[in-house]
Amino acid sequence: MLRAVREQGLLERRLGWYAVRIAANLLALTATVVAVVLAGDSWWTVLLALPLAVLWARTAFFGHDAGHAQITRGKRAGRTVGLVHSNLLLGLSYAWWNDKHNRHHANPNHVDKDPDVGVGALVWTQRQAERRAGLSRWLTRHQAGLFVPMLLLEGIALKVSGFQDLRRQSPRERAVEGLLLLAHLVGYATLLLSVLPPGKALVFALVHHALFGLHLGLTFAPNHKGMEMPDPDGEGWGHLRRQVLTSRNVRGGFVTDWVLGGLNYQIEHHLFPHMPRPHLRRARPLVQAHCAAVGIPYAETSLLDSYRQALHHLHEVGAPLRAAR
Template sequence: MLQAPANAEGGASGTLLAPPRPAARGSEFAPLLKEVKGQGLLERRTGWYARGIAVNLLALAATVTAMALTGDTWWTLLYAVPLAVFWARTAFFGHDAGHAQITRSRRAGRAIGLLHSNLLLGMSYAWWNDKHNRHHANPNHVDKDPDVGVGALVWTEKQAERREGFARWLTRNQARLFFPMLLLEGIALKVYGFQDLRRQPRRERAVEGTLLLVHLAAYASLLLTVLSPGKALVFALLHHALFGLHLGMTFAPNHKGMEMPDADDDGWGHLRRQVLTSRNVRGGPLTDWFLGGLNYQIEHHLFPNVPRPHLRLVQPLVRAHCRAVGIPYAETSLIDSYRQALRHMHAVGAPLRRGGAA
């Protein structure tokens, strides 16, 4: 049964307006796909990505060089900020490679993904792709989307009711703890990758595991060459905290607080399934850069292999099509997207707060 989102508000801003009117299934997405394809927006932008990847690699190299030149001083910790920012760009390129946005070649795409995820970030490309593809297939689905499964946080009152002990306390306070918890995400991503190696086929496990170990060795060698052990540990913790926070700030606005379908809503077509569960973030080039193009979340979910620079060109086509078929198109500011997500998390924990400390 469809669960009402915490942010069901109307207005000209593009936030959720009114319940969608029924429409003929199977006919809603095809005209939009034809239009997007007809304008050449599904074509790859290999040159754009090549330049972007080269600039990001140079920025990473410049940051590492600056760290080495600054040497064993607490001032070197300042470089944790740009390093976290450029690591986030690296994650965005790995994400795009996984969606075949960069190249049609699966082998080349995997190579780019392994470079950016395993080698540069120490995060398993295979683990991320498996999890992320399941999310894209059924976004916000309470039974099928791993991103809204029960974990440190929960996303429905039904999930919250089953919490016990410390997890129950965590759920009662999850809205206020959300951003602090993101500080642990950078380390958690590494842990998840190593845990996933047991699931992977032997050949894939050998490649992924080797690259993860090479990353850890290179990262530790860099820090211990430049800094004393104590400063190196502080730098690593600060760097991973900022990296996790940045990624969390990127992904939090996308679906939290939007519609959460379950088994009763499995008849939704592709257009409704992707649009009703996703939220866009308004902004200009700086927003596009900071969020890696994922501020066009609706367009990305409808056309996951559309190259990042084409998403802003696809947006007016999608918005107009949604208006024509009567489907709400959710778009808001970055700050308000966080507010809506936190409001949803707070509402999920409300029954436990009313129930007291038990």
């Protein structure tokens, strides 16, 4: 499979593809900011939080791709792209995201090694659920129903996590990341407070971050939730099984690819994390054929069904706690 992927040039960088789309996204961001300024002191301005949130998600996707070295071959150039798109434009820590995301890719859905299925506001196994107490126990009982509302807080949570991670970083990395995060906050606050009174500015910021968090959460939710989870006490899986069995693809066309930032090809992305986004669709039939040949299930479904499966898993995790009431 790897040989076939290389023969078709699917691991080659697509600098031109990314350059055009990054430029278009920056132009759209600029146009939206100008629209906010022109709309001025009006509640109608809050409506612009929606397109801004959608464009922020595009920006996050470019930061994600830069972290996987999909855009450039050089680490320095890739880090620059990632810092601009993550820290400066979004106020999210590039170093924090990369550390967390790389650990996820190494051991997807492993409860002891994947930070995405660690114990937090939500839990992902009934063993984790058994240890919950107090308010967290109540949250676990109802986590399927609370999942989407909780995503409205994700945009702010991502910013907080980035600032918290500064303590882990080296002094040099901390200085660069911290200054860019601060520059984002100052620029964002200055923009809103120069156009809107404090009350409206706060509403705009809250709506904007809620929609941004919801968009990102609904993008990442279909990828692994409800899929196989390696037994932490059992033998390790090989790379192919570990990446394929824990991942789920989402069927769709151009719109799905755009809305989900190419992460709807989650299986291909996990098998070839350095593969440029536009090549993931072309790699899909190769991966499907190889999985069929070696007898490994290849999970692919619709977007709505992926949400159903993810929410069903969350509901089942909380089932013992509901039964014990």
